[in-house]
Amino acid sequence: MQREKRKIGEILINSGFITKEMLAEALEYQKKCGGNVTQYLVSSGYIDEMNLARCISDQFNCPYLPLWAYDIPADIIALVPYQIAQKYWLLPVDKMANLLTVVMADPFDETAISEVEGLTNCKVQPFVGLLSDIIKAIERYYDVRIQNAELRKAKKSAPLFVYGKEYAGIERRRSVRINANIVVHFPAQNEYREAHTKDVSMHGLLFQSNRALPMGAFIVLQIELSKELSPYPIAAVAQVVRVMPIGEKKFDIGVNIIKIPKDDLDRIIRYALSVRSD
Numbered sequence: 001m002q003r004e005k006r007k008i009g010e011i012l013i014n015s016g017f018i019t020k021e022m023l024a025e026a027l028e029y030q031k032k033c034g035g036n037v038t039q040y041l042v043s044s045g046y047i048d049e050m051n052l053a054r055c056i057s058d059q060f061n062c063p064y065l066p067l068w069a070y071d072i073p074a075d076i077i078a079l080v081p082y083q084i085a086q087k088y089w090l091l092p093v094d095k096m097a098n099l100l101t102v103v104m105a106d107p108f109d110e111t112a113i114s115e116v117e118g119l120t121n122c123k124v125q126p127f128v129g130l131l132s133d134i135i136k137a138i139e140r141y142y143d144v145r146i147q148n149a150e151l152r153k154a155k156k157s158a159p160l161f162v163y164g165k166e167y168a169g170i171e172r173r174r175s176v177r178i179n180a181n182i183v184v185h186f187p188a189q190n191e192y193r194e195a196h197t198k199d200v201s202m203h204g205l206l207f208q209s210n211r212a213l214p215m216g217a218f219i220v221l222q223i224e225l226s227k228e229l230s231p232y233p234i235a236a237v238a239q240v241v242r243v244m245p246i247g248e249k250k251f252d253i254g255v256n257i258i259k260i261p262k263d264d265l266d267r268i269i270r271y272a273l274s275v276r277s278d
Contacts, residue, residue: 008108009037011059012047022046029220029235038106039089039259042131043218043237044187049130056107056128065103065127067091067137079120082142088112089134091141098122103129103137131218177201180272185222185233186213186253192222195253200272202265204238204256212251213240218258225271234268236260 009023018041026040038056041047057064072093079100080092089105090112100122104112107126117124139145177199184207185192199206205221213219217240222233242254257265 008056008059012041012052012055015055015059017047017051017055039131039218039237040220043220045217045219049132053128053130062107062126062128065093065101065129067093067103067129067133072137072141077141079122080116081119082138082144084112084115084119085138085142086144088115089131089138090116091129091134091137092116092120093127095122099125101125101127103127103134105129105131105134132216177206178269178272179277180275181277182268182272182275183224185224186219197272198252200268202257202269204241204254206242206252206254208246209251209253210249212243212245213253215240215243219255221255223268225267226274229267229271230264234260234264236264 009018009026012018013020013023022041022044023037026037026044026046029040030037038047038052042049042052053064056062070093072091076092076095079095080090080102085091088109088111091103092100093103094101098121100116100120102113102116102124104126105128106112107128113124113126116122178201180197180200182197182200182205184195184197184205186195186209187193193209193211195207195209197205197207205223219238219240221236221238223236224233236257237259238255238257240253241256242252244252246252
């Protein structure tokens with residue numbers, strides 16, 4: 001496979017999947033927060049995961065591998081630690097001699113490929129996979145829950161957070177919700193809409209919206225804090241894990257934060273504590 005990450009945006013534009021403005025927005029996010037351009041485009045709803053996979057496969061001769069069709073042996077999974085799989089959204093699938101087949105959300109991530117090759121002493125053969133499939137597979141094979149199982153239960157009280165009043169350090173804050181009103185913007189029908197949070201935690205946000213979002217969808221949130229903490233909105237990749245009607249054209253939307261710089265997450269928590277209403 002010819003690895004030409006810099007050209008994938010141009011190819012998506014030329015293929016009619018995205019616009020120049022969408023690519024510029026994705027590149028700006030990557031510059032500020034890291035990650036990769038293609039995940040941002042999918043998270044923002046600018047391109048469908050399958051269309052992206054097909055485009056990469058066609059243009060770069062990088063095969064698409066459907067993870068649901070494979071039963072990966074435990075000894076293959078053990079080659080790559082969970083922290084690396086989750087950090088780069090990838091999964092080892094097979095090994096022949098010193099050639100390791102790896103399914104990746106971004107098969108052009110040279111840093112990820114180099115790290116896996118260094119850990120395994122194998123040459124990586126990257127395949128493209130769907131981010132949603134990779135997350136499900138990581139949960140299955142590493143026996144972890146990237147998305148809390150309780151989120152699958154529909155209850156009146158928000159299962160996204162644990163109630164509590166006292167905050168004793170960062171570890172406790174990870175499991176405690178903070179009642180705080182913070183302005184967020186989220187993509188819907190190719191434009192960003194404004195909403196206000198009801199609760200905030202290290203794991204995610206609960207906000208009210210006049211528009212429902214698809215369960216399981218990956219979105220990019222723009223989170224506004226005070227100018228002193230962050231002069232620009234903080235961008236975070238999140239997954240919709242709870243949608244509950246609360247009135248006519250009103251919904252509670254719960255999201256898990258999937259990717260955000262640690263410093264930005266700390267700023268959000270500090271700001272939430274400063275404006276908390278409980």
